[in-house]
Amino acid sequence: xxxxxxxxxxxxxxxxxxxxxxxxxxxxxxxxxxxxxxxxxxxxxxxxxxxxxxxxxxxxxxxxxxxxxxxxxxxxxxxxxxxxxxxxxxxxxxxxxxxxxxxxxxxxxxxxxxxxxxxxxxxxxxxxxxxxxxxxxxxxxxxxxxxxxxxxxxxxxxxxxxxxxxxxxxxxxxxxxxxxxxxxxxxxxxxxxxxxxxxxxxxxxxxxxxxxxxxxxxxxxxxxxxxxxxxxxxxxxxxxxxxxxxxxxxxxxxxxxxxxxxxxxxxxxxxxxxxxxxxxxxxxxxxxxxxxxxxxxxxxxxxxxxxxxxxxxxxxxxxxxxxxxxxxxxxxxxxxxxxxxxxxxxxxxxxxxxxxxxxxxxxxxxxxxxxxxxxxxxxxxxxx
Numbered sequence: 001x002x003x004x005x006x007x008x009x010x011x012x013x014x015x016x017x018x019x020x021x022x023x024x025x026x027x028x029x030x031x032x033x034x035x036x037x038x039x040x041x042x043x044x045x046x047x048x049x050x051x052x053x054x055x056x057x058x059x060x061x062x063x064x065x066x067x068x069x070x071x072x073x074x075x076x077x078x079x080x081x082x083x084x085x086x087x088x089x090x091x092x093x094x095x096x097x098x099x100x101x102x103x104x105x106x107x108x109x110x111x112x113x114x115x116x117x118x119x120x121x122x123x124x125x126x127x128x129x130x131x132x133x134x135x136x137x138x139x140x141x142x143x144x145x146x147x148x149x150x151x152x153x154x155x156x157x158x159x160x161x162x163x164x165x166x167x168x169x170x171x172x173x174x175x176x177x178x179x180x181x182x183x184x185x186x187x188x189x190x191x192x193x194x195x196x197x198x199x200x201x202x203x204x205x206x207x208x209x210x211x212x213x214x215x216x217x218x219x220x221x222x223x224x225x226x227x228x229x230x231x232x233x234x235x236x237x238x239x240x241x242x243x244x245x246x247x248x249x250x251x252x253x254x255x256x257x258x259x260x261x262x263x264x265x266x267x268x269x270x271x272x273x274x275x276x277x278x279x280x281x282x283x284x285x286x287x288x289x290x291x292x293x294x295x296x297x298x299x300x301x302x303x304x305x306x307x308x309x310x311x312x313x314x315x316x317x318x319x320x321x322x323x324x325x326x327x328x329x330x331x332x333x334x335x336x337x338x339x340x341x342x343x344x345x346x347x348x349x350x351x352x353x354x355x356x357x358x359x360x361x362x363x364x365x366x367x368x369x370x371x372x373x374x375x376x377x378x379x380x381x382x383x384x
Contacts, residue, residue: 003036013059021066026059026092049102057094063087077304081136081241081250090132098124106163116161124153129188136242138193145239146188147198153181170220171213177228179205187239193249199236205229207263221270222286230261230294237301244304253301256311258294265290269323280329285322292317296354313354320347334382342374 013026031054038047066082069075099122106116128149134142159175185198207228214221237253244250269286298311322345330337 001036001038003034005034007032016062020064022061022063024059024061026057028055028057030055044105044107046105047103049100049104051098051100051102053096053098055094055096057096058091060089060091062089073304074306077244077250077306078252078302084136085134085141085239085241087133087135090130093129093131094126096124096126098122106161109162112165114163116163117159118161119158120156122155122157124151124155126151134239137246138240138243140191140193141240141242147239148186148188149183150186151181151183153179153203155179168214168216169212170215172211174208174210176208177205179203185236193243194240195237195251198239199234199253201234201236202232204231218273219270220273222268224267226263226265226267228263230258230263232258232261248304250303252303252306254298255301256296256298258296261292261294263290263292271325278330280331282325282327284325286325288319288321288323290319290321292319314352315354316351318349318351321345322347336378336380336382338376338378338380340374340376342372342376344372 009030009032011028011030013028015023016025017023033052035050036047037049038045040046063083063086066079068079100120101122102118102120104116104118106114108114128151130147130149132145132147134145136142156178157175159173161171161173163171181203182201184200187194187196187198205228207226209224209226211222211224214223234256235253238251241250265288267286267288269284271282271284273280273282275281292315294315296311296313296315300308300310302308324343324345325340326342327338327340329339
């Protein structure tokens, strides 16, 4: 058996009407393809697969407001320099690329059960470029500037499954995931008055999962558990923002890491398939609950006597996600018609009392969190 699929997608993200500090417009195009080959000899089955995708992202962002501090020294030696150093307009360019290799196989244990094994390796890379204009008080720093952020990420997944012809319990699978990521921050075309290397970061995630699938006539139910451990380290130094009194360079840095961090998630869902007016239809609803526990340690390297208390706090989140999917299919000869509607409803709660906030709370504006909604329509033609 041989299968080849090609897809091209175009996305437009516009946040200009949002009441946020940074708004903008982003275009993203993506091209993806997959190859599958499977063969059997006797009772065994083996297969290989390749997935490849490449994207092109570009966006122009506008800064509506810069942060300020109640302390005069913080503004004088830090926040007041951000706007002249970076400007109110900056652009982002990105070219994400992903390659996945998959191998799988299965063999029967007896007349009613079949044992399967699959292993995949995914490599992701990106070269993010941030363009901005420096208009500070040092001529050697002014003009068009750029920060390069190369990113690499590798993930290995292995899964062992037991499939059954039992009408109730259809499948049980268990596996593990190993993920490693790295990035760095390069100051492109730096002068002798600036830093060439602005920092680096690394991420590690190890986890395992268990899933099961049950069938009851036209109903299918699934349930699963997953657990993950995380560690991250990030060192970032700002480019030289300018020179105080035209003599002393201004640049600050932060060293941050997550340690003793973990997540535990549970998922349960079901779908119902039925025929109506010569259409094949399905409705599914999945509920996922996850508890995330992080511990953040951070140190700031500030100049000119500025002082920031070290961060040593827990971050705990309770996440609930409802996923509703409805699809309609119709085959007319060699032509297939497919429509799918999908709605995500997230409910997130912060459980800790840490003073660390990634988004500043405001009382003036009411904030709502909405899930994504997707409408998909496809027409395909079969050559067979």
